[in-house]
Amino acid sequence: MSIRERLSGNxxxxxxxxxxxxxxxxxxxxxxxxxxxxxxxxxxxxxxVDTEFVAVESEHSAMSATIGAEAAGxxxxxxxxxxxxxxxxxxxxxxxxxxxxxVMALVNRxxxxxxxxxxxxxxxxxxxxxxxIMLFSENNQEAYDNMLMAHRIAExxxxxxxxxxxxxxxxxxxxxxxxxxxxxxxxxxxxxQYKPEHYLLNADEPIAVGPLDVQAYLFEHKAQQAExxxxxxxxxxxxxxxxxxxxxxxxxxxxxxxxxxxxxAIICMNSTAGTTKAVVDQLRQKGVKAGLxxxxxxxxxxxxxxxxxxxxxxxxxxxxxxxxxxxAGGALFEDVTSAMYVNGKHVPMVNYIYGIGGRDTTEKQIxxxxxxxxxxxxxxxxxxxxxxLGLRRREN
Amino acid sequence: MIEIRWHGRxxxxxKTASLLLADAAFNTGKxxxxxxxxxxxxxxxxxxxxxxxxxxxxTIHSNIYDPDYVVVVDDTLLESVPVTDGxxxxxxxxxxxxxxxxxxxxxxxGYNGAIYTIDxxxxxxxxxxxxxxxxxxxxxxxxxxxxxxxxxxxxxMKSSFKHKFAKKPEVIxxxxxxxxxxxxxVKKI
Numbered sequence: 001m002s003i004r005e006r007l008s009g010n011x012x013x014x015x016x017x018x019x020x021x022x023x024x025x026x027x028x029x030x031x032x033x034x035x036x037x038x039x040x041x042x043x044x045x046x047x048x049v050d051t052e053f054v055a056v057e058s059e060h061s062a063m064s065a066t067i068g069a070e071a072a073g074x075x076x077x078x079x080x081x082x083x084x085x086x087x088x089x090x091x092x093x094x095x096x097x098x099x100x101x102x103v104m105a106l107v108n109r110x111x112x113x114x115x116x117x118x119x120x121x122x123x124x125x126x127x128x129x130x131x132x133i134m135l136f137s138e139n140n141q142e143a144y145d146n147m148l149m150a151h152r153i154a155e156x157x158x159x160x161x162x163x164x165x166x167x168x169x170x171x172x173x174x175x176x177x178x179x180x181x182x183x184x185x186x187x188x189x190x191x192x193q194y195k196p197e198h199y200l201l202n203a204d205e206p207i208a209v210g211p212l213d214v215q216a217y218l219f220e221h222k223a224q225q226a227e228x229x230x231x232x233x234x235x236x237x238x239x240x241x242x243x244x245x246x247x248x249x250x251x252x253x254x255x256x257x258x259x260x261x262x263x264x265a266i267i268c269m270n271s272t273a274g275t276t277k278a279v280v281d282q283l284r285q286k287g288v289k290a291g292l293x294x295x296x297x298x299x300x301x302x303x304x305x306x307x308x309x310x311x312x313x314x315x316x317x318x319x320x321x322x323x324x325x326x327x328a329g330g331a332l333f334e335d336v337t338s339a340m341y342v343n344g345k346h347v348p349m350v351n352y353i354y355g356i357g358g359r360d361t362t363e364k365q366i367x368x369x370x371x372x373x374x375x376x377x378x379x380x381x382x383x384x385x386x387x388x389l390g391l392r393r394r395e396n
Numbered sequence: 397m398i399e400i401r402w403h404g405r406x407x408x409x410x411k412t413a414s415l416l417l418a419d420a421a422f423n424t425g426k427x428x429x430x431x432x433x434x435x436x437x438x439x440x441x442x443x444x445x446x447x448x449x450x451x452x453x454x455t456i457h458s459n460i461y462d463p464d465y466v467v468v469v470d471d472t473l474l475e476s477v478p479v480t481d482g483x484x485x486x487x488x489x490x491x492x493x494x495x496x497x498x499x500x501x502x503x504x505x506g507y508n509g510a511i512y513t514i515d516x517x518x519x520x521x522x523x524x525x526x527x528x529x530x531x532x533x534x535x536x537x538x539x540x541x542x543x544x545x546x547x548x549x550x551x552x553m554k555s556s557f558k559h560k561f562a563k564k565p566e567v568i569x570x571x572x573x574x575x576x577x578x579x580x581x582v583k584k585i
Binding site for chain 1: 415418419422427428429430431432434453454455456457458459461
């Protein structure tokens with residue numbers, strides 16, 4: 001039986017971690033991290049979990065301690081945000097290349113500078129090639145649900161990759177909203193016990209973790225990581241199917257919202273997808289065939305599935321909440337356009353950089369994107385594919 | 397869906413009041429959102445907080461630009477912050493003030509909707525012996541919006557306060573009294 005509650009996204013994530021009851025949580029308890037370790041440390045202090053909580057002195061150490069614990073054979077978790085993730089960067093790659101199924105909550109915030117603590121996706125985009133599975137969450141419910149699915153994905157022996165569960169800083173992390181929670185008992189049954197195959201504290205099988213990997217080996221090891229990432233797709237699908245059987249809540253690689261009969265569509269991730277749904281509903285009432293593709297699974301990237309889902313459209317806008325500053329377009333735009341090209345689908349596409357540094361994204365702005373798309377659909381021309389949404393400009 | 401925007405100053409509890417309102421509405425079975433607009437957190441600086449309350453799930457995740465109701469916790473904001481921006485005329489504004497109706501109409505230039513006032517300072521000082529305007533303002537907005545009955549609010553807040561003030565139970569009665577007085581004293585001008 002689900003429990004009706006109201007929680008912020010940070011609280012929802014901390015509750016999921018409490019229910020999972022991992023062996024170790026290593027986290028940096030103040031800014032630039034999030035309220036998640038703060039809430040979780042309360043659960044530890046109150047004896048509601050039997051997790052070993054390591055209050056480390058920096059984010060680099062948070063990831064290092066998490067890696068050490070996971071390599072030792074423990075189920076280890078952490079949480080971070082923005083510049084905290086930047087400081088972890090070196091160890092982020094170590095975690096995935098050592099094939100450690102760590103689970104981390106990432107509350108998406110701008111990587112400074114100039115100093116900004118508000119929401120965008122620049123932190124996540126900085127680690128998009130680091131070999132972590134990355135799932136994005138529209139609201140507190142999805143942040144909670146994705147967290148409950150994370151360990152079964154990460155720890156699957158065909159995967160063995162770390163998982164990052166993303167949600168929008170402040171917009172969902174600090175907003176109180178309704179949520180359906182599952183019981184502790186049911187969560188523990190679903191998540192299951194962690195039984196590592198190879199681990200440092202196994203006296204019967206002495207191993208080394210992370211030794212020198214010279215020219216003769218590193219390439220093959222990277223190819224194995226890539227294979228694990230491909231394998232992850234079927235595991236993510238299977239875990240979501242089991243999750244749906246349990247809770248009734250359905251998760252796919254992406255959510256198609258009124259997309260199948262749409263002529264124009266937006267692609268985006270996290271909370272903006274919710275605002276876009278409201279705009280799609282309003283436009284549908286006016287007879288505009290608008291749709292949305294909300295991407296949940298950013299890594300691995302579902303290239304074939306996305307290109308199939310978009311092939312019938314007359315125009316598509318990809319919304320990037322981080323600029324790649326490459327004079328070409330945002331990361332999501334490049335992934336989507338390349339997926340289309342490789343799979344031989346051609347649909348006019350345009351990119352909007354939006355919501356940088358916590359700039360609020362309004363229904364009016366989203367509606368203006370659909371107006372632009374209607375124009376592109378009519379004449380088939382994309383004059384400038386690399387645009388801004390909600391940017392203040394100097395009046396001439 | 398009802399959309400409410402709160403204007404206050406850092407330290408007056410507008411954020412807490414918006415979260416308490418979300419809590420109370422949640423307890424009557426609604427879908428809710430309660431969120432502040434985070435900026436540089438400074439005592440006394442203007443702050444904004446928001447509520448959405450609906451019978452249906454809420455998917456919008458943006459600030460509120462065309463609110464049904466506005467709550468002004470500190471009347472010194474009236475001359476510096478455009479509090480009625482986007483406020484629907486069939487809605488209302490609720491202000492913590494002792495200023496005259498003439499002054500309020502003048503300062504809310506052009507706003508033709510309903511204006512409600514309440515002296516939250518007097519109520520708070522009478523009930524709590526201190527100035528915490530958020531509890532009276534919470535009662536006032538509940539009364540004006542009719543989101544729930546007086547009884548539902550009082551019953552719900554009693555259990556919320558028990559939880560919130562577990563470590564200082566002596567303030568529970570004062571806060572309950574502030575709610576009761578505020579429900580009676582909020583008035584339309």
